Amino acid sequence: MKTDIQSIQYEPAGQFEATRYEKVHNVIFQDSKQGSLQVASEISNLIREKANKDQKCVLGLATGSSPIRVYEELVRMHREEGLSFKNVVTFNLDEYHPMERSNIQSYHYFMHQHLFDHIDIASENIHIPDGMISFQEAQEYCKEYERKIEEAGGLDFQLLGIGRTGHIGFNEPGSHYNSATRDITLDYVTRIDAASSFKGLENVPRKAITMGIRTIKKANRIVLLAWGQNKASVIRKTIEGDVSSEVPATYLQEHANTTFVLDKEAASQLTRIDTPWLVQNCEWTRDLTHKAVVWLSQKKDKPVLQLTDKDYNDMGMSDLLSSEQSSYEINIRTFNRLQHTITGWPGGKPNADDTNRPERAEPARKRVIIFSPHPDDDVISMGGTFDRLVSQGHEVHVVYQTSGNIAVADHEAVKAAEVANSMEPTGTFNQVLEEIREKTEGDFDSKLVRRLKGKIRRAESIAATRYLGIPDGQVHFLDLPFYETGTIKKKPLEKEDIAIMNTIIEEIKPHQIYAAGDLADPHGTHRVCLEALFASLDSLKSSPYMKDCWVWLYRGAWHEWDTHEIEMAVPMSPAQVLRKRKAIFFHQTQKDGVMFQGEDLREFWVRAEDRNKETAQRYQSLGLASYAAMEAFVRYDFFTG
Ligand code: F6R
Numbered sequence: 001m002k003t004d005i006q007s008i009q010y011e012p013a014g015q016f017e018a019t020r021y022e023k024v025h026n027v028i029f030q031d032s033k034q035g036s037l038q039v040a041s042e043i044s045n046l047i048r049e050k051a052n053k054d055q056k057c058v059l060g061l062a063t064g065s066s067p068i069r070v071y072e073e074l075v076r077m078h079r080e081e082g083l084s085f086k087n088v089v090t091f092n093l094d095e096y097h098p099m100e101r102s103n104i105q106s107y108h109y110f111m112h113q114h115l116f117d118h119i120d121i122a123s124e125n126i127h128i129p130d131g132m133i134s135f136q137e138a139q140e141y142c143k144e145y146e147r148k149i150e151e152a153g154g155l156d157f158q159l160l161g162i163g164r165t166g167h168i169g170f171n172e173p174g175s176h177y178n179s180a181t182r183d184i185t186l187d188y189v190t191r192i193d194a195a196s197s198f199k200g201l202e203n204v205p206r207k208a209i210t211m212g213i214r215t216i217k218k219a220n221r222i223v224l225l226a227w228g229q230n231k232a233s234v235i236r237k238t239i240e241g242d243v244s245s246e247v248p249a250t251y252l253q254e255h256a257n258t259t260f261v262l263d264k265e266a267a268s269q270l271t272r273i274d275t276p277w278l279v280q281n282c283e284w285t286r287d288l289t290h291k292a293v294v295w296l297s298q299k300k301d302k303p304v305l306q307l308t309d310k311d312y313n314d315m316g317m318s319d320l321l322s323s324e325q326s327s328y329e330i331n332i333r334t335f336n337r338l339q340h341t342i343t344g345w346p347g348g349k350p351n352a353d354d355t356n357r358p359e360r361a362e363p364a365r366k367r368v369i370i371f372s373p374h375p376d377d378d379v380i381s382m383g384g385t386f387d388r389l390v391s392q393g394h395e396v397h398v399v400y401q402t403s404g405n406i407a408v409a410d411h412e413a414v415k416a417a418e419v420a421n422s423m424e425p426t427g428t429f430n431q432v433l434e435e436i437r438e439k440t441e442g443d444f445d446s447k448l449v450r451r452l453k454g455k456i457r458r459a460e461s462i463a464a465t466r467y468l469g470i471p472d473g474q475v476h477f478l479d480l481p482f483y484e485t486g487t488i489k490k491k492p493l494e495k496e497d498i499a500i501m502n503t504i505i506e507e508i509k510p511h512q513i514y515a516a517g518d519l520a521d522p523h524g525t526h527r528v529c530l531e532a533l534f535a536s537l538d539s540l541k542s543s544p545y546m547k548d549c550w551v552w553l554y555r556g557a558w559h560e561w562d563t564h565e566i567e568m569a570v571p572m573s574p575a576q577v578l579r580k581r582k583a584i585f586f587h588q589t590q591k592d593g594v595m596f597q598g599e600d601l602r603e604f605w606v607r608a609e610d611r612n613k614e615t616a617q618r619y620q621s622l623g624l625a626s627y628a629a630m631e632a633f634v635r636y637d638f639f640t641g
Helices: 032-052 068-081 107-114 138-151 188-195 213-217 229-240 248-254 286-300 309-314 318-323 327-341 377-391 410-423 427-438 447-467 495-508 525-540 544-548 574-585 604-621
Strands: 026-029 057-061 088-092 094-097 157-160 182-185 207-210 221-226 258-263 367-372 395-400 475-477 512-516 550-554 568-572 629-636
Touching: 026 032, 032 057, 032 068, 032 157, 032 221, 032 258, 068 107, 088 138, 094 107, 138 182, 138 207, 213 248, 221 229, 221 248, 229 248, 229 258, 286 309, 286 327, 286 604, 309 318, 309 327, 318 327, 367 377, 367 495, 377 395, 377 447, 377 512, 377 550, 377 568, 377 574, 377 604, 377 629, 395 447, 410 427, 410 447, 427 447, 447 475, 447 574, 495 525, 512 525, 525 550, 568 574, 568 604, 574 604, 604 629
Parallel strands: 026 258, 057 088, 057 157, 157 221, 221 258, 367 395, 367 512, 395 475, 512 550
Antiparallel strands: 094 207, 182 207, 550 629, 568 629
């Protein structure tokens, strides 16, 4: 079994042998791009192979964020390498029900936007379940869909994503292994996940038409894609758990020619990746030892310094003991490393010995950029550290990467326009009011309305940064173009976005950069903003001032770094926790009932406080000092990547 990250051609699934832990053939790529290219190449080979034999190639296709890059690559191959889709017949997995084809949320729209409009497939060869079929006719219609797949000769290849419920297609928990194409009621979690695209849970359809488990399993070859940390837990359940209708993707364990294509984050909870010492003998590097001892301490619910040889032996870590002098030595080393991550001086402590501190003492006054994907992530994710940096005299600049305009509800824009109009009625604000009044569901905001919404977020950000004590001139709004579509779906990152990032970094020449290191959905705004930063750092790294620039990554609102990963932990006193809360409050449009709330109904400030408290508690239970709260960072070395 391979344990390392692969970026090479994967072996055929047929040669896979299930192990004690893993029951599905899987390959792990460095990132979703590399994985997607590999899958697109497999699909194109199949299409060509079939075309050479004058045969049709029958593809089962998925929608959602996971396959987008695969489709992009197929379109590129069509344009640049002459890949033809003339012999291709497609069947899509599913469609919301009811759903008009022309609705931008329909899978019909998605498939045309991402693939069909850009290739030479014959329109009669495209099959997508019809979301407008009446509920009475649905049963007959679904039978007919199955019949058409049979008539085409069955699926040669089925592409899948996976939902957090473990659904494939829309086969939600409870689906029978023998199920065929049918109408299904969507799970609450699935609807929550779709809520942001539909601008609210109440707009997400309750039903869908989906191919069944049996339909999918009849395919000759199945490839399931999963990217990002959000999928890590369900991927572990699917690959390592027992076959169960509660996680329908586990039915794929019974299919002999299935491969799961994962990125590092989606694979991160697999036993062989997360706790490899439970699976095989390990090469005990310093980092792996650190991770294992932190894990052991958490498992045993004991402070690090109290772990015994028996604890190590009990938990599959005896070979670590044999390669080291004693558990005592390992415990001390782990404790010290954890201790050295804690600092109240995130910008470095002037005139202090910095050998064991996360940051350099010099220069004593640093130029700092805090990159914030949306106008509020700065205070939500690192408000305490921000506050300390300012009070310790550093030149702190906050750079908001996107305008965040789509997260402002219409009623907030109406309120602002009405206030402005009540001072002095103007054509502009009347127009805003009229446009919002006339807007119907699914309509995009006009540029004017978006502009006002963006301005509201700017004003809130300025209020928050003033409160934390930085001059307005040190607050920058980039309004990166990739975000400015007026809808949830964003444009791909372009050179222009990177150029804007480069300009601000070159202007400030920072000693420190803080940025959101979110590894969740690769198409999510945070991840795209991170990619923009990485691309920019890469292009600037030969500039002399960049040698002195250190990059620290914080996590967004949803996750925290694992304890063993943390390289700088900044404690907060109870009073600092309250200051951070107040700074978050300035973002009034993002307070309760926000548009992109997700499953977690806590307000942002509550989430932030809970998470910072938890981090402090984790340190405390490992046997370190007890603080009210802590913010955590990981250093990113852009010279080594
Ligand atoms: C889409 C489909 C779903 C998705 C799954 C993952 O046609 O059938 O099973 O594949 O919900 O969605 P993303 O890729 O958006 O995370």
